[in-house]
Amino acid sequence: MMNKTLLSVIFIVSISVTLTSLSLNSFFYDSQVHQENVVYAVTEHIDQPKKPLTLVELFEKVESGVVSISTQRPTVDSIAFFGGAAVGSGFVYDNQGHIITNNHVIKNAEKITVTFTDGFSYDAEVIGADDSSDLAIIKVDREKSKLNPLPLGDSSITLVGQQVAAIGNPFGLSGSMTAGIVSQIGRLLPSEDSGFSIPDVIQTDAAINPGNSGGPLLNMYGEVVGINTAIFSSIGEFTGVGFAVPSNTATKIIPSLIKNGEYSHPWIGISGRDIDPDLAKVLGLDEAKGVMIVTVVTDSPADKADLRGSSQSKTMDDIEHIIGGDIIVSIDGNEVRKIDDILIHLQREKSVGDETELGIIRDNTESTITVILGDRPPSS
Numbered sequence: 001m002m003n004k005t006l007l008s009v010i011f012i013v014s015i016s017v018t019l020t021s022l023s024l025n026s027f028f029y030d031s032q033v034h035q036e037n038v039v040y041a042v043t044e045h046i047d048q049p050k051k052p053l054t055l056v057e058l059f060e061k062v063e064s065g066v067v068s069i070s071t072q073r074p075t076v077d078s079i080a081f082f083g084g085a086a087v088g089s090g091f092v093y094d095n096q097g098h099i100i101t102n103n104h105v106i107k108n109a110e111k112i113t114v115t116f117t118d119g120f121s122y123d124a125e126v127i128g129a130d131d132s133s134d135l136a137i138i139k140v141d142r143e144k145s146k147l148n149p150l151p152l153g154d155s156s157i158t159l160v161g162q163q164v165a166a167i168g169n170p171f172g173l174s175g176s177m178t179a180g181i182v183s184q185i186g187r188l189l190p191s192e193d194s195g196f197s198i199p200d201v202i203q204t205d206a207a208i209n210p211g212n213s214g215g216p217l218l219n220m221y222g223e224v225v226g227i228n229t230a231i232f233s234s235i236g237e238f239t240g241v242g243f244a245v246p247s248n249t250a251t252k253i254i255p256s257l258i259k260n261g262e263y264s265h266p267w268i269g270i271s272g273r274d275i276d277p278d279l280a281k282v283l284g285l286d287e288a289k290g291v292m293i294v295t296v297v298t299d300s301p302a303d304k305a306d307l308r309g310s311s312q313s314k315t316m317d318d319i320e321h322i323i324g325g326d327i328i329v330s331i332d333g334n335e336v337r338k339i340d341d342i343l344i345h346l347q348r349e350k351s352v353g354d355e356t357e358l359g360i361i362r363d364n365t366e367s368t369i370t371v372i373l374g375d376r377p378p379s380s
Contacts, residue, residue: 052220058165059177061222064117065092065148066215068169069101069124069138071109089168089215090114091224093137095144098258100250101214102229103129103136114140117175128257132196132265132376133249134229136214137257150216153223155246156348158182158202166206166228166242168215180206188340189230189243196265196376199343201243202226208242217244224250249347266350267376269300270307274338275327282314282321289337290361293325301374308362329366330359346373 053061069088088105092098099114106112112124122140129136165179187201204217208228217226226244256263272291273279280288296302296309310325328336331345336359350356352375357368 052163053222055165055177055179058218058220058222059167062091062148062150062167062216062218063175065150066117066167066175067091067099068115068172068174069099069105069214070113070115071106072111073109087169087172087211088213089211089228090138091214091216092147092149093254094149095147097140097142097147098127099124099138099140100227100254101136101138102227102245103131103134104229105214106136106138107131112138114138115174116142116146118146120146128261128263130253130257130263132191133198133245133253133263134191135227135245135250135253135257137254150218150224151222152247152251153219153221153225155200155202155225155248158185158219158225158246160184163220164204164206164225165218165220166204166208166212166215166244167218168208168212168228170207170209170211172211178207180204183241185246186340186344187243188343197343198229198245198249199340199347200246200249201229202246204242204244205240206242212242223247252347264352265376266346266352266354266373267301268307268342268346268356268371268373269297269302270309271295272325272328272339272342273322278316278319279321279323282316283323283327284364285327289335290327290329291336291339291342292323292327294322301371305358305369305371307358307360307369307371326369327361328358329361330357332357333359 067090069090071086090099090101093100106126113121114124115121122142124138124140127137127139160182162182164182165177167177170176183205184203187203189198189201191198212228215228216224217228219225225247228244230243253263271294273294275288275290277288294310296307308326310322312324313320314323330336331342336342350373352373354373356371359368
């Protein structure tokens with residue numbers, strides 16, 4: 001049996017009273033309602049200047065658009081110790097006072113206070129939140145002329161090795177900036193709150209610590225490419241591995257949060273296992289790629305499309321393997337090597353009610369099955 005090394009994914013919220021970071025001992029941790037005169041920071045990818053900004057220029061450009069968020073929570077809340085004030089970050093989305101942050105920053109808060117770099121503080125109300133992407137939108141009543149919306153860039157063109165900077169309030173130290181690079185893209189980050197995983201996450205080595213949650217990860221053109229959300233750590237502090245929800249996920253979800261208060265995630269209704277070399281050998285496959293369906297949720301889109309889960313077992317080298325499920329090898333013509341590929345495609349390209357074409361192998365025969373995507377139910 002494979003040994004598993006347990007690391008903690010730390011949601012990066014600091015406690016202003018104790019300045020103690022929270023360690024979660026398991027994997028944790030994404031226009032119609034606006035008037036025409038709203039200044040959009042997110043609807044289009046802005047033209048990038050010929051020359052990237054220096055770090056000094058970048059900070060001066062975006063500093064006033066980043067805010068500190070403090071919340072008062074009940075004593076039973078797992079994030080705030082003893083009912084203290086938890087501190088996170090956020091940034092201005094538009095000139096109507098909408099602010100993007102992490103859901104875990106404001107979840108279960110009895111009171112939310114937003115402080116700008118000029119020292120002015122405002123009470124905020126929650127407009128919408130989504131556990132599954134760890135995104136939330138809150139709103140303050142502040143003069144439009146004093147708001148500096150930060151543009152959301154196109155995270156799909158973000159490259160490994162690209163320089164990025166994180167701005168937020170680590171340990172309650174407001175307006176702090178750190179710099180690094182994009183370490184990897186397309187990560188899958190499990191979420192404790194929703195029971196599902198956040199796909200397409202950006203990994204960075206820019207220092208992220210408790211209190212940075214909800215703050216922007218920026219490219220060198222002043223565009224937000226990610227929303228800082230979590231770190232991998234066994235000690236509760238930054239160790240070189242941070243994660244950010246990609247800006248394209250926010251671009252897709254935030255308008256729905258403003259309009260409806262929630263977002264409907266497209267859903268197939270299966271659980272699956274990546275085809276590793278051992279399972280490929282058991283199944284007689286030439287290559288270790290694809291996803292074998294283990295279970296199909298009753299009355300789910302997958303069930304209605306007659307996808308099949310695993311119902312047999314086979315022992316090889318004294319290890320029992322559950323087999324017999326359909327093997328997904330493509331989605332809408334794109335190769336599937338692991339389950340991440342399915343989740344990322346659904347997040348980037350699909351909505352509830354869309355059709356998706358799954359290429360499968362069943363009984364050694366390849367075929368295509370059309371699935372009409374449903375609305376993902378809340379975790380039980």
